[in-house]
Amino acid sequence: MRGQQVLVVDDEREMRVAMEEVLKRCGLRVTTAQDGAGAVEKFCQDLYDLVIADVKMPRMSGLELLKEIRRIAPKIPVILVTAYGSVDGAVKAMKEGAFDYIQKPFSPEELEEVVKRALSRNGRGQQGVKQWQIITQDPEVLELLDIAQKIAPSCAPVLITGESGTGKELFARYIHERSGREGPFVAVNCAALPEGLLESELFGHERGAFTGAVAQKRGKFEIANHGTVLLDEISEMPLSLQAKLLRALQSGEIDRVGGIKPVPVDIRVIATSNKSLIEEVREGRFREDLFFRLNVVPLHLPPLRKRKGDIPLLASYFLNKYAQLNQKEVRRISEETMRLLTGYSWPGNVREMENVIHRAVLLCEGEVLEPRHLVMDEALAPRPLLPVEPGTSLREMEKWLILETLKKVKGNRTRAARLLGVSTRTIRNKLKEYRMSGKEFA
DSSP: OTTOEEEEEOSOHHHHHHHHHHHHHTTOEEEEESSHHHHHHHHHHSOOSEEEEESSOSSSOHHHHHHHHHHHOTTSOEEEEEOTTOHHHHHHHHHTTOSEEEESSOOHHHHHHHHHHHHHHHOSGGGTGGGGOOOOOOHHHHHHHHHHHHHTTSOOOEEEEOSTTSOHHHHHHHHHHTTOOOSOEEEEETTTSOHHHHHHHHHOBOTTSSTTOOSOBOOHHHHTTTSEEEEETGGGSOHHHHHHHHHHHHHSEEOOBTOSSOEEOOOEEEEEESSOHHHHHHTTSSOHHHHHHHTTEEEEOOOGGGOTTHHHHHHHHHHHHHHHHTTOOOOEEOHHHHHHHHHSOOTTHHHHHHHHHHHHHHHOOSSEEOGGGOOOOGGGSOOOOOOOOTTOOHHHHHHHHHHHHHHHTTTOHHHHHHHHTSOHHHHHHHHHHTTOOSGGGO
């Protein structure tokens, strides 16, 4: 139990302090919040093994906080503190998924006992479910999470699309953890295996099916029986194997390579792709019938550059994660560093951001992450598009292009004219029209 991290949430300062002192005596690391909304923010920025929260609080009640914690990290135990005699609230808390409840007033020994049980049961600590935590406050992503939670208990196939690094596998695990399926989550990277091995990897093979098959081998579909199979980058699957996958999805049976009878399987298939499968179908590289079979529940994850509000949240989360992991004293991110992080286009999305923050934490020797600690590959970043919308006048577009070119050449009219293919006189006349001298760019 020693060394694990607990989040204590109570709007009464005296109660927060009392619980904090008891838990610290047990060797636990404690963070406190005075209401549910503040607790959610702290929970998203750090790694916790247990949450203890009062039921009655302003802004967000303990029950509402419980639901939010269950959405973000369903296997992190939550203990709710209820008023004496509030049996109905306690029953409701247990129904909503609370690990246990404790009634006021309670002794330090009672608190220690229930906390010990919760942390003992959780067991997996920071190496468990929390590594799959989805950190977001973006409305579009929150809506996708809501859809994922609603469809999780069904057996419907799910197709998750989005750029590399946006968290497609994370979403797949999120769905599996809420599905209630008893079997395991098994991931297969369709792009990492050659065509000759992929079929055997998915469906297994019998002894003697091909050279080197010295024993029967179960495939990923059999291993994941009663669970979930993730077909990562399914657009890379060969057409010949797509037909066999379609048959398996339709019949609920797979054929081992070299087998003589089908093997029944009960699995949920989630497929991911960083390409547009509709385009792949049009180009003849993906079967249309398989696309429709998989596209029962489509989820498209936005790139990080379109969810700028998540960047400070993610940066703080990764900072705390890797500071703890590497036993560094880094505590916060400077304003200038955060400005650079939010202004970057993140072509590698969340995966790239995690790597950048991890590297920065290792390079940082103080308590504050500074710009000099960041190493980002601007060459990989996509070039900015012209900031124009349909309906923008040609005159406005022309002005923007002339001024941006002058900015690039530091106000040199001759160079700007050469780049734009016009005369220096034209540049001079345009600046006069814009009531600018050109010195602004020098």
